[in-house]
Amino acid sequence: MEDFSLEQRFTNLRNILRRLRSPEGCLWDRQQTKEDIGRYLLDESYEVLDAVASGSPAALREELGDLLFQILFLAQIAEENGEFCIDEVLDEIGAKMIRRHPHVFGDREVKSVADIKANWEEIKRTEEKKYEKHSSLLDKVPRSMPALMRAQKISALAAKVGFDWPDAEEVLAKIEEELSELKAAIQTGQQRHIEEETGDLFFSLVNLCRFFPMDAEQTLAQTILKFSSRFFYIEEKLKERGISPEEATLEEMDRLWNEAKFTLKE
Numbered sequence: 001m002e003d004f005s006l007e008q009r010f011t012n013l014r015n016i017l018r019r020l021r022s023p024e025g026c027l028w029d030r031q032q033t034k035e036d037i038g039r040y041l042l043d044e045s046y047e048v049l050d051a052v053a054s055g056s057p058a059a060l061r062e063e064l065g066d067l068l069f070q071i072l073f074l075a076q077i078a079e080e081n082g083e084f085c086i087d088e089v090l091d092e093i094g095a096k097m098i099r100r101h102p103h104v105f106g107d108r109e110v111k112s113v114a115d116i117k118a119n120w121e122e123i124k125r126t127e128e129k130k131y132e133k134h135s136s137l138l139d140k141v142p143r144s145m146p147a148l149m150r151a152q153k154i155s156a157l158a159a160k161v162g163f164d165w166p167d168a169e170e171v172l173a174k175i176e177e178e179l180s181e182l183k184a185a186i187q188t189g190q191q192r193h194i195e196e197e198t199g200d201l202f203f204s205l206v207n208l209c210r211f212f213p214m215d216a217e218q219t220l221a222q223t224i225l226k227f228s229s230r231f232f233y234i235e236e237k238l239k240e241r242g243i244s245p246e247e248a249t250l251e252e253m254d255r256l257w258n259e260a261k262f263t264l265k266e
Helices: 006-021 025-030 035-052 056-081 086-099 113-131 147-160 167-189 190-210 216-240 250-263
Strands: none
Touching: 006 025, 006 056, 035 056, 056 086, 147 190, 147 216, 167 190, 190 216, 216 250
């Protein structure tokens, strides 16, 4: 395929997908629905992000291919349903990018990145009014987005219209209040109440992230990575002794955990 043009490569991939979805194709692929592919699309998106973080061009190339395939798969199902085809998807996104970059494709002048962002938001608001897609300001944030990310975006939208704490100190006070309420809920033993107060505490912590600023999703991801690295250290040290984590005592693992904190450089 080295001598093929980009268009030929794209057409070849579409033909592979169409063959898989045909009566002579793959039974599993033929049974997939939009909802099925939507879930795979999320999985593949996360794997792309992992590949970006790894710094491996080969891994990123592979994962981008997997993600592209899921996008084409969704478009193929839509085409089979008579809704739209991938050509329309490409036309629409191309037109949108031209429309939202008038400083590149038009005659609008900008002096800073701030001007570019302001133009983007202005054009986006005009488009959303045209299609009337949202009944609430918060409806702009997709419900399928990971909860921490969605919480931060929703709270940021509310803050834009003035519904926000005045400073980080007020958020910290709210966190302390929510923690007290969680402790009280735990005392009641009522699972639903505990879940509700835990959610309130999470939401308050996410709001704190906005004030510094931090990305809540990435902040937690970094902590998970740190935890995983230290736990792997524990596993490896125990393996050297010929025992598994299940066989080790909590005291042994705690000691190795503290050792990992000083040994590993995160």
